[in-house]
Amino acid sequence: MPDVLSAPLVVEFPFTRSLGPVQSAFLTGLRERVVLGVRTTDDRTLVPPVEYDPVTAEEIRDLVEVTPTGTVTTWAWNHAPRRGQPLTTPFAWVLVRLDGADTALLHALDAPGPDAVRTGMRVRVRWAEERTGAITDIACFEPYDGEAGEPGATGKSVPAGGHSGVFGDPITGIVAPARLDYTYSPGRAQSAYIEALSARRTVGERCPSCRKVYVPPRGACPTCGVATAEQVEVGPRGTVTTFCIVNIKAKNLDIEVPYVYAHIALDGADLALHARIGGIPYDQVRMGLRVAPVWTEGARYPDHYRPTGEPDAAYETYKELL
Amino acid sequence: MTSEEAPGPRDIAVVAFAQTDHRRTTAESSEVEMLMPVLHEVLARTGLKTSDIGFTCSGSSDYLAGRAFSFTLALDGVGAWPPISESHVEMDGAWALYEAWTKLLTGDADTALVYAYGKCSPGSVRDVLTRQLDPYYLAPLWPDAIALAALQAQALMDAGHTDEPALAAVGARSRTAATANPHAQLKGDVPQGDYVVRPLRTGDCPPVGDGAAAVILAAGERARQLCPRPAWIRGVDHRIEAHALGVRDLTDSPSARLAAENAGAFERPVDTAELHAPFTAQEVILRRALRLDDSVCVNPSGGALAANPVMAAGLIRIGEAAARIHRGASDRALAHATSGPCLQQNLVAVLEGEPR
Ligand SMILES: [Zn+2]
Numbered sequence: 001m002p003d004v005l006s007a008p009l010v011v012e013f014p015f016t017r018s019l020g021p022v023q024s025a026f027l028t029g030l031r032e033r034v035v036l037g038v039r040t041t042d043d044r045t046l047v048p049p050v051e052y053d054p055v056t057a058e059e060i061r062d063l064v065e066v067t068p069t070g071t072v073t074t075w076a077w078n079h080a081p082r083r084g085q086p087l088t089t090p091f092a093w094v095l096v097r098l099d100g101a102d103t104a105l106l107h108a109l110d111a112p113g114p115d116a117v118r119t120g121m122r123v124r125v126r127w128a129e130e131r132t133g134a135i136t137d138i139a140c141f142e143p144y145d146g147e148a149g150e151p152g153a154t155g156k157s158v159p160a161g162g163h164s165g166v167f168g169d170p171i172t173g174i175v176a177p178a179r180l181d182y183t184y185s186p187g188r189a190q191s192a193y194i195e196a197l198s199a200r201r202t203v204g205e206r207c208p209s210c211r212k213v214y215v216p217p218r219g220a221c222p223t224c225g226v227a228t229a230e231q232v233e234v235g236p237r238g239t240v241t242t243f244c245i246v247n248i249k250a251k252n253l254d255i256e257v258p259y260v261y262a263h264i265a266l267d268g269a270d271l272a273l274h275a276r277i278g279g280i281p282y283d284q285v286r287m288g289l290r291v292a293p294v295w296t297e298g299a300r301y302p303d304h305y306r307p308t309g310e311p312d313a314a315y316e317t318y319k320e321l322l
Numbered sequence: 323m324t325s326e327e328a329p330g331p332r333d334i335a336v337v338a339f340a341q342t343d344h345r346r347t348t349a350e351s352s353e354v355e356m357l358m359p360v361l362h363e364v365l366a367r368t369g370l371k372t373s374d375i376g377f378t379c380s381g382s383s384d385y386l387a388g389r390a391f392s393f394t395l396a397l398d399g400v401g402a403w404p405p406i407s408e409s410h411v412e413m414d415g416a417w418a419l420y421e422a423w424t425k426l427l428t429g430d431a432d433t434a435l436v437y438a439y440g441k442c443s444p445g446s447v448r449d450v451l452t453r454q455l456d457p458y459y460l461a462p463l464w465p466d467a468i469a470l471a472a473l474q475a476q477a478l479m480d481a482g483h484t485d486e487p488a489l490a491a492v493g494a495r496s497r498t499a500a501t502a503n504p505h506a507q508l509k510g511d512v513p514q515g516d517y518v519v520r521p522l523r524t525g526d527c528p529p530v531g532d533g534a535a536a537v538i539l540a541a542g543e544r545a546r547q548l549c550p551r552p553a554w555i556r557g558v559d560h561r562i563e564a565h566a567l568g569v570r571d572l573t574d575s576p577s578a579r580l581a582a583e584n585a586g587a588f589e590r591p592v593d594t595a596e597l598h599a600p601f602t603a604q605e606v607i608l609r610r611a612l613r614l615d616d617s618v619c620v621n622p623s624g625g626a627l628a629a630n631p632v633m634a635a636g637l638i639r640i641g642e643a644a645a646r647i648h649r650g651a652s653d654r655a656l657a658h659a660t661s662g663p664c665l666q667q668n669l670v671a672v673l674e675g676e677p678r
Binding site: 011015017019023073074077083093103104105106107108134135176181183187219221224227 | 401566
């Protein structure tokens with residue numbers, strides 16, 4: 001059995017979301033250093049606010065400003081902050097019930113150590129220097145000795161009842177970047193396939209039950225549901241079973257369009273693999289065309305397949321592989 | 323149609339269960355390579371072939387291993403061609419079992435294969451699970467799964483329901499029980515260790531590992547043919563709470579209690595409970611919510627604290643409870659599965675064996 005291959009794999013994506021009216025007001029408010037909650041019909045104030053009552057599912061829109069000070073309802077000391085978390089130095093995760101709110105908000109509390117944190121302690125918002133309309137506009141919470149502060153952390157006077165929740169240039173959407181790091185292992189069958197490719201050999205696996213040869217092998221026969229193990233070298237030549245003409249240039253791909261992408265049944269294989277066809281004008285590629293791989297120096301897989309010049313294969317020889 | 327002619331609900335049972343040995347890493351196997359032996363084993367226990375199965379349903383998440391569409395590749399291990407009647411949930415396999423149970427109740431099928439797998443080793447599962455959180459207010463802060471469980475544990479301590487030594491005892495009891503479970507990953511004398519996120523220590527957290535499990539369900543007479551003592555499903559229900567942690571009472575699990583009530587768990591005492599509590603404090607919460615006293619044998623398998631292949635660990639609870647009924651070690655068992663942060667969503671199944 002060859003060594004199992006592994007490689008780093010990073011999955012990264014921007015998670016783009018539109019906002020409802022309540023979320024929009026809340027996140028825009030954070031940008032302006034105003035914390036808004038939403039009032040339910042039974043007169044509870046939810047912070048952070050949601051679009052629908054979590055108990056009754058009623059649409060709720062009654063915004064109310066709360067103060068940027070509050071009380072810790074539970075906490076957990078995080079001595080080793082992880083990527084993306086609010087602080088890079090040890091901190092406490094906290095649920096904070098802001099003064100005027102009936103529910104709690106999750107965030108980080110900047111404190112010197114776990115001995116300085118307890119449930120019931122008073123805290124206040126520390127605003128981020130640069131604010132964009134995101135939950136991270138609250139940089140974190142910090143210990144606070146005073147009583148409930150006044151709404152309006154800016155120190156400016158606020159209208160009775162707090163901010164109306166109407167702002168200029170409201171935020172209508174967020175992008176939450178996500179990144180996850182993996183060590184990818186393709187498993188036994190695919191490791192063997194990739195190992196063989198590095199010696200420019202294409203090796204599939206035969207099903208012990210129906211005798212079909214799968215290339216690339218995935219470790220199991222999808223018809224029989226049993227493990228494949230017997231290795232079978234196939235090709236290098238093969239037959240185009242079907243193809244398409246690509247007319248749109250792919251990002252970061254240095255191939256002139258139009259070009260042909262084809263399913264190729266390698267000689268001895270019972271499953272077609274796919275690859276680009278070169279060395280022939282795109283409009284002359286046809287089903288049954290006989291092809292062979294073209295390798296470039298140092299490549300780990302064929303760059304493309306080119307015509308061999310043999311007569312075309314008869315339809316009957318590959319129709320089961322379409 | 324008169325009421326006499328209306329068909330009653332069908333009796334459906336778990337008739338077979340199989341699982342892998344759960345291990346820290348299975349880098350030598352792809353998902354299907356890890357899963358296939360379990361599928362073969364569970365089929366062999368009943369003598370059924372893939373083609374005999376009426377409905378197949380699986381639970382898994384591609385995020386765990388970062389492997390797109392792994393659930394479709396996993397189907398290779400079932401022998402899904404020519405096409406079979408099949409479904410998948412991006413959830414723990416316990417919810418796949420719920421779907422299969424529903425399918426059998428309708429009479430559309432008499433047998434079902436349910437499987438689940440989780441490969442946690444390629445990634446960092448505590449970080450991967452942040453991506454299931456609300457993208458507006460939670461996910462941008464990257465609160466990892468252990469941090470959220472720690473907030474819940476502290477709330478439970480503040481409420482006076484537990485303390486650190488009591489939590490350590492939950493972990494110790496689980497790993498001691500796991501010494502009798504050949505599939506468990508973490509067993510025996512395991513040090514309680516340092517804080518991971520205080521108040522949770524290493525011993526309060528589940529091991530990170532890979533594994534798979536499968537069960538077969540069958541209805542009525544078919545179940546009796548396939549298993550000498552079927553584990554009859556007397557009820558299953560699942561309930562969910564609000565996603566935002568700050569609107570919930572983290573010291574209680576009203577959704578688990580409601581699911582148990584609807585599944586009939588409180589109608590008669592159970593002798594066994596398999597609880598899906600990946601963190602020690604969650605077992606304390608569930609015991610209270612599900613009214614399990616000391617007469618109930620809780621997690622004789624060691625539970626998720628002994629092996630936690632994410633997406634399979636809940637299905638394994640149902641499988642373990644059923645297996646105890648199969649071998650006569652239990653007459654009435656409760657099986658529980660959870661999903662989401664801090665026991666957000668809970669499924670409860672009640673299983674019974676016929677009098678011996
Ligand atoms: Zn086969």
